[in-house]
Amino acid sequence: MSIRKGRSVTISDVAEAAGVSRAAVSKVIRDAYGVSPGMRARVQSAIEQLGYRPSVAARALRGSSYRLGLEVPHVNARFMTQIMTGAKQAVSGTPYQVILAPADGPEYSTLESLADGLVDGIIAVSPLVDPAWLEDLAGRIPVVMLGRHDTPSGYDTVIGDDRTGTRAIMRHLFDLGHRRIAHLTEPEPVTAPGTGTPHAIRLQVYRECMAEAGLGDLVQVARRHDDSEPARQAAAELVARHDRPTAIVAGHDDIALDALAAVAAAGLRDRVAVVGYDNTDLAEHPLIDLTSVDQQGVEMGAEAATMLLERLQGRIEPRHYVATTHLHVRGSSVRPTSDRAETGGRDQLE
Amino acid sequence: MSIRKGRSVTISDVAEAAGVSRAAVSKVIRDAYGVSPGMRARVQSAIEQLGYRPSVAARALRGSSYRLGLEVPHVNARFMTQIMTGAKQAVSGTPYQVILAPADGPEYSTLESLADGLVDGIIAVSPLVDPAWLEDLAGRIPVVMLGRHDTPSGYDTVIGDDRTGTRAIMRHLFDLGHRRIAHLTEPEPVTAPGTGTPHAIRLQVYRECMAEAGLGDLVQVARRHDDSEPARQAAAELVARHDRPTAIVAGHDDIALDALAAVAAAGLRDRVAVVGYDNTDLAEHPLIDLTSVDQQGVEMGAEAATMLLERLQGRIEPRHYVATTHLHVRGSSVRPTSDRAETGGRDQLE
DNA sequence: ATGAAAGCGCTAACAA
């Protein structure tokens, strides 16, 4: 009769029902040291009987909320699915849960709102936030950043090997005979040199590879016009040019999808190659059939969550993890064909 | 000098800095009644100076966390993107934030973990949880359920007009001349009659339409073998049958994508029509070009969030919102062709 | 209009 209508059952109710102290109940629910089997049993059964669930708010106020926050830049970024899957996988079996906070706007405020005591630790994909600000944030709450090529001291990082991945793409396209290769990527800010974002690296490596192949004058960089706008328009403009590229290297699969759309709409599906990055689940769809670099998104997510748990257990020194990449060649890697059929279409007959 | 290293600034720090009471600061940050302009100004500037951010945990313990939880069954369900977008839209301008909790397993525990004081209200897509259990949950925390065709008294619902949407699909296919129409949907539990899930309704209406058209004996229902497994395998089996359907009505776009994959892999792209549901962003991709029913996912998400806010402001009586549907006809709606080219392929030449 | 004080549910010292 201690449960008043409308009020949820608290630790005191359990303690009373089990005839023990609240501290004892607290220890049981946290699996803490110093409880006799007998007491544990009595408390457990009282918990079951009353349907007790500890208040996250109260726990958070005093210690941990047992929640990890995953901040992602957009609700619909397909890559984040892999990250989330990995993170959930990594925390399964621990008392921790993962919650997702899509930014779709200023990342600072999303991150802060997570840090406001909602979660015990943060995994974030925020390429543009200031490193110093992050160090500060990391001083208040454990942080693991995804996709940052810096080596900060206050927080951990998990990245893919963008250099190797991009080189694999370029070599693949060169091998196919492509020379006029364009790069379709994110708006300026995300790709500015020195920012250390994956997209900045990919752009830089693209340039390097073109230069090394003596194709520096064929470099073409196109961008999504606006952040959170599809890249379709930019891709359409790219393929409409008189010096149309024979291959488009997209910054990631979502952009590649838009490139494929533009290429298909222009009826150039077998004349313009498209390569993506992330190897999201759609890449292998037979109608998409997109060549893409797998950078082990699930593993990255799992690693990030694991690192966070380590920090929550006391690790102080930073860790920086680099995931390996693997190029998946698919149908979108068409060979170049000469525009003016002067070679008699030999390439196509092969 | 009141800010000790490593400790975040609290309401007391602000109060002290502004030379007022903590209660006063509390009122200011909540925009509550009873603060003079002068005091408000002083407090505001103290907040700015110290970079004060209220602790969500402490607020939640005492009142509200100003967080709304959105529970979705899977991380990668494309439809949830629309819901989330709408929900974020609806709370923008309010002090509330939306956080996402993907279930990918037992929904009960995900919902409870949200209800454990993390959020002030819950929006959930959980077709299978017990209505009585939900009523109980709703007694402790405001709840809006998406995609439940019941009319509960304790919580609100937001649904699409599955009946009309499915009828539109069937009529469309009949008009194209299809008779052998199959339905590819979720595993048994989600589509069992009487559950009132959208998929149960869609299945039922599919059967009704077939029967009304005198095609009851051509009814073919196929399912994803396992929950959280792609429907590709089931779709492949469907198109490999000797009595292969000329059209496949998919339970939603994700399933339709798998159906398209199987159809494409079998080289039947222009012989088997595929129709989806939800009109997710991929449907309009030229390489997918999927006919699909738009059920206003963004609007549903916005409506759900708005209802939740209403409840937080005191509404008690339940509301039930039904979104309208609109069929988008695209290239995947091919006409039927007779298998044994006895009609001389007239349909194709047309 | 403002402040004092109690307490939300829990955990972490410390005592017993």
Next chain:
DNA sequence: TTGTTAGCGCTTTCAT
């Protein structure tokens, strides 16, 4: 091993 006690940071009566 178990219980007592003092807060965590905030909101909310209730005085003033």
